[in-house]
Structures are given as C-alpha cells and as structure tokens.
Amino acid sequence: MAAVVPPHPVAHDGHVITQTHADVTRDVVRTLSPPTRGYVLLLLGAVSLFLIGILTFLVLVKDGLGHAGYQPPIFWSVYITTFVFWVGIGHAGTLISAILFLFRSPWRTAVYRSTEVMTVFAIMTAGLFPIIHIGRQWVFYWLLPYPNSRFLWPNFKSPLIWDVFAIGTYLTVSTTFLVFGLIPDVAAVRDKAQGWRKKIYQLVSVGWKGTDNQWRHYSRAYLYLAALATPLVLSVHSVVSWDFAASIVPGWHGTIFAPYFVAGAIYSGIGMVLTLIIPLRRALRVEHMIGDYHFDNLGKLTLLTGSILFYAYGVEYFVAWYSGNIYEQTTFYRRALGPYWWAGWTMIICNAFVSQLLWFRKVRTNLTSLFIISIFINIGMWFERFVIIVSSLSNDYIPWAWDQLNPTWADWGILAGSFGWFGMWFLLFAKNFPIVAIQEIKEMIPMPRKRGGHH
Amino acid sequence: MALVKKKSGRVPGVLGAFVHVDAAADAIRALRARGIRDLVVYSAAPNHEIEEALEHRVSPVRLVTLIGGLTGCAAGFGMTLWMSHDWPTLVGGKPIGSIPPYVVIGFELTILLGALSTVAAVALFSILMGRRGVPYDPQFSDDKIGVFVPATQDLAKQVEQMLRNAGAVEVRHEGA
Numbered sequence: 001m002a003a004v005v006p007p008h009p010v011a012h013d014g015h016v017i018t019q020t021h022a023d024v025t026r027d028v029v030r031t032l033s034p035p036t037r038g039y040v041l042l043l044l045g046a047v048s049l050f051l052i053g054i055l056t057f058l059v060l061v062k063d064g065l066g067h068a069g070y071q072p073p074i075f076w077s078v079y080i081t082t083f084v085f086w087v088g089i090g091h092a093g094t095l096i097s098a099i100l101f102l103f104r105s106p107w108r109t110a111v112y113r114s115t116e117v118m119t120v121f122a123i124m125t126a127g128l129f130p131i132i133h134i135g136r137q138w139v140f141y142w143l144l145p146y147p148n149s150r151f152l153w154p155n156f157k158s159p160l161i162w163d164v165f166a167i168g169t170y171l172t173v174s175t176t177f178l179v180f181g182l183i184p185d186v187a188a189v190r191d192k193a194q195g196w197r198k199k200i201y202q203l204v205s206v207g208w209k210g211t212d213n214q215w216r217h218y219s220r221a222y223l224y225l226a227a228l229a230t231p232l233v234l235s236v237h238s239v240v241s242w243d244f245a246a247s248i249v250p251g252w253h254g255t256i257f258a259p260y261f262v263a264g265a266i267y268s269g270i271g272m273v274l275t276l277i278i279p280l281r282r283a284l285r286v287e288h289m290i291g292d293y294h295f296d297n298l299g300k301l302t303l304l305t306g307s308i309l310f311y312a313y314g315v316e317y318f319v320a321w322y323s324g325n326i327y328e329q330t331t332f333y334r335r336a337l338g339p340y341w342w343a344g345w346t347m348i349i350c351n352a353f354v355s356q357l358l359w360f361r362k363v364r365t366n367l368t369s370l371f372i373i374s375i376f377i378n379i380g381m382w383f384e385r386f387v388i389i390v391s392s393l394s395n396d397y398i399p400w401a402w403d404q405l406n407p408t409w410a411d412w413g414i415l416a417g418s419f420g421w422f423g424m425w426f427l428l429f430a431k432n433f434p435i436v437a438i439q440e441i442k443e444m445i446p447m448p449r450k451r452g453g454h455h
Numbered sequence: 456m457a458l459v460k461k462k463s464g465r466v467p468g469v470l471g472a473f474v475h476v477d478a479a480a481d482a483i484r485a486l487r488a489r490g491i492r493d494l495v496v497y498s499a500a501p502n503h504e505i506e507e508a509l510e511h512r513v514s515p516v517r518l519v520t521l522i523g524g525l526t527g528c529a530a531g532f533g534m535t536l537w538m539s540h541d542w543p544t545l546v547g548g549k550p551i552g553s554i555p556p557y558v559v560i561g562f563e564l565t566i567l568l569g570a571l572s573t574v575a576a577v578a579l580f581s582i583l584m585g586r587r588g589v590p591y592d593p594q595f596s597d598d599k600i601g602v603f604v605p606a607t608q609d610l611a612k613q614v615e616q617m618l619r620n621a622g623a624v625e626v627r628h629e630g631a
Contacts, residue, residue, distance in 0.1 A: 022597055025598070145538060152542055153538035153539070153542060155544070155546055156539065156556060156560055157546045157556045162560065165563040172567060172570070172571070176571065188499065188597065190596075191593035191597065192597075208582075209591050209595070210500075211495050211586075212498075213581055213586070215501040215506075216514050216581075217516050218577055218581065220516045221576065224517065225573055225574075228520075229570070231562075231566070232563075440500070442500040447476035447502065447600070448475050448476070449475055449476060450475040450478045
C-alpha cells in the first residue's frame with residue numbers, strides 16, 4: 001500500500017486550512033450528533049414564540065384585522081414592516097452563496113450554507129406576512145393569475161403583483177439552490193450514517209455517488225444557478241422597494257429606493273448571519289472552520305453596505321430639502337423631530353453610525369463586539385422599515401387626517417411568532433443537515449499527491 | 456468498450472481506490488491510452504486534474520438552461536400582454552399592453568424557468584440517464600478517489616495491474 005502523504009496546509013487569501021478531506025467530513029458529520037440541552041432549550045423557546053404567533057393569528061382570523069393597530073391613515077404597519085424586514089434578511093444568503101461564488105471569494109465556503117438556509121427560512125417567514133395582512137387569508141389566491149368567474153386578470157401594472165412574482169421566484173430559486181448544493185453533502189453524511197437516519201439521507205441524496213458524469217453536469221448547473229440568482233437577488237428587493245417608490249406618498253416616491261433597499265437588505269441579512277453563526281459555531285464546535293478570517297470579511301461587507309445606507313439616508317434628506325416640495329420636507333422633518341423621532345434616530349444610529357465601528361479590524365475580529373453590533377443592525381433595520389412605512393403614512397397630504405400608530409398585542413404577537421417560526425426551522429435544519437458545506441471546503445483543499453506540489 | 460451487463464443488473468469490472476489525485480489521473484490516462492474509455496470515476500468534490508484526464512465535453516446543461524430561460528421570458532411577456540388584451544382595462548393612463556411594467560414579470564419568469572430547467576437537466580442527465588449497477592464505496596464521498604473499469608474476466612487482470620501500477624491503494628474485482 002502506498003504511503004499517504006498528507007497535503008500541505010493550503011493558504012487562501014492569507015487564511016490557512018490545515019484539515020484533510022477526512023477531517024472535513026468527520027467535523028461536519030459530528031455537528032449532527034444528538035442535541036445538547038442548550039439546543040433543546042433554544043428549540044423550545046422558538047416553538048413557544050411560534051405558538052404565540054399561531055394563537056394571535058387564530059384570533060385575527062376569527063375576529064378580523066381590527067385587533068391590529070390599523071387606523072386611518074395608517075393601513076400598512078407592523079405586518080408590512082416585518083414582511084420587508086424578513087425579505088431583506090434573505091438577501092445576504094444569496095449574495096454570499098451566488099454572487100461571491102461568481103467572484104470566486106474563498107471565504108464564502110465555510111459560511112454560505114448557513115446563510116442560504118437563513119435565506120430560505122427568512123423568505124418563508126416573509127411570505128406569511130402578505131397573507132396575514134390581507135385579512136381574508138382564505139382568498140389569498142386572488143393574487144395569482146388564474147381564470148376567475150368574471151374572467152378578470154390581475155393588474156400587472158401594479159407593483160403588488162410584481163411582488164408576488166418576485167417573492168415567489170426568489171423563494172423557489174433560493175430553495176432550489178440550497179437543496180441542489182446540499183445533495184453531495186447529504187450523500188457524504190449518508191455514507192457515515194446508520195439505521196433510519198441513513199435511509200432518510202439516502203432518499204434526500206437522490207442516488208448521488210459523485211461520479212465524473214454527475215460532477216460534470218452538477219458543476220455547470222451550479223454555475224448557471226449562481227448566474228441566474230445574482231440578478232435575482234438585486235431585483236427582488238428593488239421590486240419590494242417599488243411597492244413604495246411607485247406610489248406618491250411623501251417619503252416613498254424616490255428614485256434612490258431600489259439601490260437603497262438592496263444595500264439595506266444585504267446589510268440586514270449579514271447582521272442576522274452574524275447573530276446566528278457566532279453562537280452556532282460554538283454550539284456545533286466548528287470554530288476551526290469559521291474563524292477570524294470569515295468574520296473579518298463579513299465585517300467588511302457589513303461596513304460597505306452600512307456605508308451605502310449612511311449615504312442613502314443623507315441623500316434622502318438632501319433631496320427632500322433640495323426638492324422644495326413642502327410635503328417631502330415635512331415628512332423628513334417629522335422623521336427627525338416629529339412624533340416618531342425615537343424610531344428615526346434608532347434607525348440612523350444603529351445602521352449608519354454603529355456600522356462605522358467596523359473600520360477597525362479589532363472590532364471585526366472580536367466576536368463579542370461583532371455580535372453586539374449584529375443585534376444593533378437587526379434592531380436598526382426593523383426600525384428602518386417601520387420609519388419608512390409608518391412615519392410616511394402617518395403624515396400624508398392632508399394634515400387633519402394625520403394620526404399615529406399604536407401597535408397592539410396582535411402586532412407584537414405576530415412579530416414574535418415570526419421569529420419563533422424562523423428560529424424553529426433554522427435550528428431543526430442545523431441539527432439534521434450539514435450547516436457547513438462539505439463538498440466546497442474539500443474543493444478548496446488539494447488532495448494529496450504522489451509527486452508532491454500542487455496541480 | 457461496450458458495457459458488459461449481466462442479468463443481476465450489476466456491472467462486472469475492477470474497482471480501484473486512490474489516495475493521490477495524480478495517481479488516479481495517471482491511471483485514467485493509462486487506461487484511455489489502452490483504449491479503455493468506459494470508466495466511472497468517483498470523487499468527493501470535482502477535481503480539475505481528473506476532468507482533464509477524462510477529457511469530457513462541456514455539459515449540455517447550458518443548452519437546457521438557455522431554452523428554459525427563453526421560454527420563461529416569452530411566457531412572462533406573452534401572459535401579461537395576452538391577459539391585458541383579453542379584458543382591456545385602462546390603468547393609470549398607460550397603454551393596455553404596457554411593456555415597461557411587464558419587464559418585471561418577464562424577468563422573474565426568465566429566472567424561474569431558467570433555474571428549474573437547469574435542475575431538471577441535471578436530474579435527467581446525471582440521475583435518470585446515469586449509469587446504473589456500477590459498484591460504489593462510501594470512502595469515495597470521504598477522502599478517496601475511485602476508478603471503476605467495466606471489464607470481463609479476461610481483461611480484469613490486466614486492468615488490475617494497470618490500476619496498481621498507477622498507485623491504487625486498494626483494488627477489488629466486482630462480479631455480476
């Protein structure tokens with residue numbers, strides 16, 4: 001038997017990987033071991049929040065949307081705010097998995113699976129909100145183009161219908177991308193599993209054996225999926241932004257909305273990625289796979305998108321002043337100094353200012369500071385959508401109609417339920433499927449060579 | 456070389472396991488030089504050295520992706536325009552069939568059908584049309600490279616020797 005020469009430690013962009021292919025399989029398969037007490041408690045917490053959401057929803061179905069804080073002139077409030085929040089969260093996943101794949105960024109490999117999973121479950125969560133918001137959930141299919149009894153078709157000139165197509169496509173393509181990337185990894189887990197788990201992984205891996213023919217088609221397809229997902233990720237939040245920008249509500253009718261929303265979405269998504277993977281890497285004991293190198297790069301991406309947001313906030317205020325339009329000016333004056341000043345400043349401080357701390361490498365590689373910043377980002381980005389939606393609607397063109405929103409238990413119950421629903425799926429996935437991509441990490445590690453050196 | 460298949464559905468031949476990627480590539484090149492081109496190579500991740508040794512053509516998946524994307528684009532514009540003219544309603548002073556807002560639907564369906572057809576193509580080419588009955592070993596999804604050569608008994612000894620000469624760490628004969 002020939003001597004096994006271990007591969008040299010391989011450096012990618014200054015980051016050194018010392019693991020072998022067998023180490024990668026072993027370490028990732030270990031993350032699927034029976035859950036710890038901490039995991040079970042977290043899961044129970046998520047399920048409890050989800051149940052709160054279910055109960056709230058049942059009351060809304062029985063009694064109607066009157067329980068939520070809707071009142072003239074504010075008929076889009078916490079539910080639409082939370083909808084945009086979750087759609088935004090989903091964007092970092094596809095950015096990291098597809099766009100950085102096309103750019104061949106080596107740091108994405110260790111974190112892209114967790115971000116992809118986050119994307120799919122965030123979009124699943126977001127998708128619930130338009131259905132909750134319409135009030136009569138049993139007729140949600142009116143949004144779809146089907147031949148109804150009056151032979152009417154949806155109004156394709158409406159951004160709300162664009163949204164149905166954009167979100168539907170995004171959910172389908174992100175799920176496809178996730179499942180497609182998962183197949184070779186599930187096959188690797190299948191080959192290590194025993195008993196009933198092996199049977200399930202056998203089913204999910206759809207007969208994958210890693211033959212040359214399978215890789216030939218798979219590698220090409222993965223490239224095309226990434227190429228298709230790249231414009232999609234940029235389009236989806238642009239379309240969501242047009243829900244607002246295509247109207248004439250002061251504070252919404254701006255041409256900057258599409259890039260502003262896309263940057264904000266990626267920023268919020270990376271914030272959520274950090275919130276999830278900082279504790280998760282420790283819980284699953286994969287610290288050696290997701291380390292300073294990855295957090296440093298995630299921090300740089302957060303800084304970039306946070307700075308774009310900073311610029312966008314400035315442009316919004318500048319354009320309001322420069323337009324000479326009294327309604328636009330009033331809206332932005334009231335955002336900073338009106339009844340919603342606390343929400344407006346929470347948004348600016350959490351998003352524009354806190355992200356600037358990431359100029360310092362020490363902050364980017366200190367997990368405690370990074371985790372705290374990520375929480376600020378989550379809060380700031382929820383408030384950004386709250387400010388855009390609620391503060392704009394609260395002071396429309398007719399001052400006597402101005403009013404303020406008072407969120408109720410029904411708003412908070414559904415919001416809590418959405419976090420529970422998202423957390424529950426994420427935790428269940430992390431314990432049952434590889435949360436770190438086995439195959440792509442192996443692709444980065446050169447196999448041992450009889451003659452030494454690299455190919 | 457024709458694939459030899461017996462009644463049980465298992466393909467007889469020789470299966471070699473390699474630790475070294477250059478050894479596996481050497482084996483593939485030697486087998487191909489000997490006229491044996493009907494090989495199955497297993498690996499845990501795609502590898503350029505193996506791909507070069509196998510000299511595969513580019514996957515036809517790209518054609519299916521293109522057709523799927525174009526179909527989605529045509530469906531998006533076709534559906535919106537047809538539905539607008541089927542029940543003409545004037546909205547916002549825009550033409551009945553108004554192209555700019557329909558670009559969003561056309562774009563989304565291009566991506567949707569392009570992506571779904573890509574996955575369908577992989578399922579078709581690599582799973583449904585993939586070779587069945589060839590032996591597999593779980594270590595190929597871990598850290599070994601496998602080379603399976605379908606062979607009758609008279610050729611098997613020769614193939615075994617070629618695999619061992621190239622540096623296979625394990626060689627076994629697979630019966631029908």
